[in-house]
Amino acid sequence: MNEVVAQLMQHRSVRSFDPSPIPEADLREIVAAGQMASTSSNVQAYSVVAVTDPALKRELAVLTGNQAYVETCPALLVWCADLNRLSRAAEAHIAPGEEAYADSAESFIVATVDASLAAQNAAVAAESMGYGICYIGGIRNRIEEVSSLLGIPSLAYPVFGMCVGLPDQPSGQRPRLPVEAVLHWNRYDAERGHGPVGEYDETMTRYLQARTEGRKSTPWTKIMAEWLTRPNRLHMMEYLNNRGFLKR
Numbered sequence: 222m223n224e225v226v227a228q229l230m231q232h233r234s235v236r237s238f239d240p241s242p243i244p245e246a247d248l249r250e251i252v253a254a255g256q257m258a259s260t261s262s263n264v265q266a267y268s269v270v271a272v273t274d275p276a277l278k279r280e281l282a283v284l285t286g287n288q289a290y291v292e293t294c295p296a297l298l299v300w301c302a303d304l305n306r307l308s309r310a311a312e313a314h315i316a317p318g319e320e321a322y323a324d325s326a327e328s329f330i331v332a333t334v335d336a337s338l339a340a341q342n343a344a345v346a347a348e349s350m351g352y353g354i355c356y357i358g359g360i361r362n363r364i365e366e367v368s369s370l371l372g373i374p375s376l377a378y379p380v381f382g383m384c385v386g387l388p389d390q391p392s393g394q395r396p397r398l399p400v401e402a403v404l405h406w407n408r409y410d411a412e413r414g415h416g417p418v419g420e421y422d423e424t425m426t427r428y429l430q431a432r433t434e435g436r437k438s439t440p441w442t443k444i445m446a447e448w449l450t451r452p453n454r455l456h457m458m459e460y461l462n463n464r465g466f467l468k469r
C-alpha cells in the first residue's frame with residue numbers, strides 16, 4: 222500500500238477539535254488542492270465560503286441541527302455548487318435571445334459533482350496536513366436561512382459544510398461494506414452486491430456495541446430502513462427551483 226492509499230484508509234470523521242485557528246495559508250492550500258480535482262469541461266462550478274467568525278459559526282451550529290462541532294471547529298468550509306459565477310463570466314459571449322442552460326438537471330449535476338470532487342480533494346489534503354474533517358449535510362436542514370446568512374446568490378447552493386481543525390482526541394474508524402458489495406466486474410450483479418450485506422450487519426453491530434459500551438447494537442440494515450423512511454429535507458426541490466436550478 223503506498224502512502225496516499227494508506228492515508229485514505231485511515232480516514233475517520235472528526236467531531237472534536239482543538240480550538241486554535243487554522244493558519245490562513247493552510248486553508249488556502251487545502252482549497253487550492255481541492256481545485257485541482259477533475260472538473261467537468263473545466264467549468265469549476267463551485268465556490269467555498271470559509272467561515273471562521275465565531276458568531277457566524279454559532280448561528281450555523283444552530284441552523285445545522287445543533288451540531289456543536291460546527292461552532293467548535295476553527296473553520297467551517299461551506300462548499301457550494303455555483304453556476305452563478307460561470308453564467309456571469311460567460312454572459313458577454315452569449316448573444317441576446319440565445320438559450321443558456323444553467324437551469325437544466327444536467328448543469329445541476331455537473332455543479333454538484335464538481336463541488337463534491339473539489340471538497341473531497343480538499344478533505345484528503347487537510348488530512349494529509351494533520352487536520353481532521355467532518356462533512357455537514359445538516360447545512361441543508363435550514364438551507365434558506367443558511368443561504369441568506371452567507372449571501373449565497375441565485376444559481377448557487379450550499380451542498381454541504383465541512384468542519385476542519387486539529388483533532389483533540391482520537392476517534393474510531395467506521396467500517397465499510399466489503400469491497401465485493403460495491404465492486405462489480407463488467408456487469409452489475411445484484412446478488413453479488415447484496416451477498417456481503419449480512420456480514421456487514423454483523424460487523425457494524427460489533428462496531429456500535431464496542432463504541433457505545435454495549436448500549437447500541439442496531440443492525441446497519443435497520444438504520445438504513447429508518448433513513449429511507451424518514452422524510453428528509455423535502456424542502457430541497459422547492460428551494461432549488463427558487464434558486465433557478467432543475468427547471469428542465
Ligand SMILES: Cc1cc2nc3c(=O)[nH]c(=O)nc-3n(C[C@H](O)[C@H](O)[C@H](O)COP(=O)(O)O)c2cc1C
Nearest residue numbers: 232233234235288355356357358359360381394395
Ligand atoms: C455529504 C455528507 C454529509 C454529512 N453530514 C454530516 C452531518 O451533518 N453531521 C455529522 O456529524 N456527520 C456528517 N457526515 C459524516 C458521515 O456521517 C460519515 O462520513 C459516515 O458516517 C462515515 O463515517 P467516517 O467518515 O468516520 O468514516 C456527512 C458525510 C457526508 C459525506
